[in-house]
Amino acid sequence: METLTFADALANLSMMAPEIWQACKETALMLVIGLAAAFCFGGPLGFLLYLTQPGQIFAHRIVNGVLGWLVNLVRSFPFIILMVSLVPLTRILVGSTIGPVAAAVPLSFAAIPYFARLVEQTLREVPRGVVEAAEAMGASPLQIITKVLLVEARSGLISGVTILTISFLSYSAVAGVVGGGGIGDLAIRYGYYRFQTEVMIAMVLLLVLIVQIIQFVGNRLAARLDKR
Template identity: 80%
Template sequence: MEELTLAQAWENLVLLGPEIWQASLETALMLGIGLTAAILIGGPLGVWLYLAQPGQILANRFVAGVLGWLVNLVRSFPFIILMVSLVPLTRILVGSTIGPVAAAVPLSFAAIPYFARLVEQTLREVPRGVVEAAEAMGASPLEIVFKVLLREARAGLVASLTILTISFLSYSAVAGVVGGGGIGDLAIRYGYYRFQTEVMVAMVVLLVVVVQLIQFAGNRIAQKLDKR
């Protein structure tokens, strides 16, 4: 009986193969858009947050206070509430509130301040003496940012991006539950509503494997970039 149950469960998963593949692509699309927004907007925002702090080359208490307040404001929203509150904007931007592209809008809004804070904290670990040496040699602010700060912090930035990717993989599953598609949507539709436990288990195993691969790749890249 147990072998028959396992065989039937495997057969069900094989039949769902195309849907599992489609769900994986939808999750990858959501993550790709969210992470791209985080890198392109959250990265510079994090650098600005760091440079505006007292004692830094672009120190400005007002700017640091405003940026910090905005970042903390968005980060304080639970993701499910952020999704609901951004429904009107999502409809304006993509013309729909359903699907992976629509779900990527709140994902991006959540990822930008999250990554900005990670970048800021990573840059704080760069020895102050390295920056001071660059200043003494007459380096411009842009040269200090690109040739000193980002170069010295690159291993930490990769580690931060790895953390962000894994965290937002779970966020994308939540987005799937409320119409975003992806692995979370598939797990709920089949594993919960249709009582196909094998689908739920398979999706959990898939997510675990993906997380392990992301963490492994991130660790290896960070180790290669770390010259300490």
């Protein structure tokens, strides 16, 4: 069996540059859609979970219990099972079950409760005395949310977004294996099925690099916004 040299591996990867670039764009598209859904729906849901807890300004045991149960229900599904379960809905929403947009549907459903819990946990770390002081000064619920909770929790929220992004980068790789496209799909099709080990290694290193960049940027932003 002929041994592949480093120069040959680099030559093969350079020839695949268009496919690698396309895979990166597909992964980015899945992440953007999933994160947008998390921000638009998971963020407010996390605030609602926090604000309806006993002792909070909108305390409501039944609402909090129902929302918590729904969040835990979706989070209990392994991602690959969730993808399969949502195939009919995905087909209705986007007209297909393959491609990055189709894969973004289950990614979004998984991201919403995931981010909601991150938001809820971050808000719990805000000192209760800060909220009570705002209430004593006559702040409205909207002012408490926007000018107290968001400001006090912004560093933790950035850390939560960083965790979410990195976690769902790996989810997008799983989605690629079952028809979603992206970096994971490229690694499996070329690196595994065609025995091009250099492609598999390159895709793993690319994912490692992306994770390091996301973590670095997230840490810097969180540190800059930290009021402590």
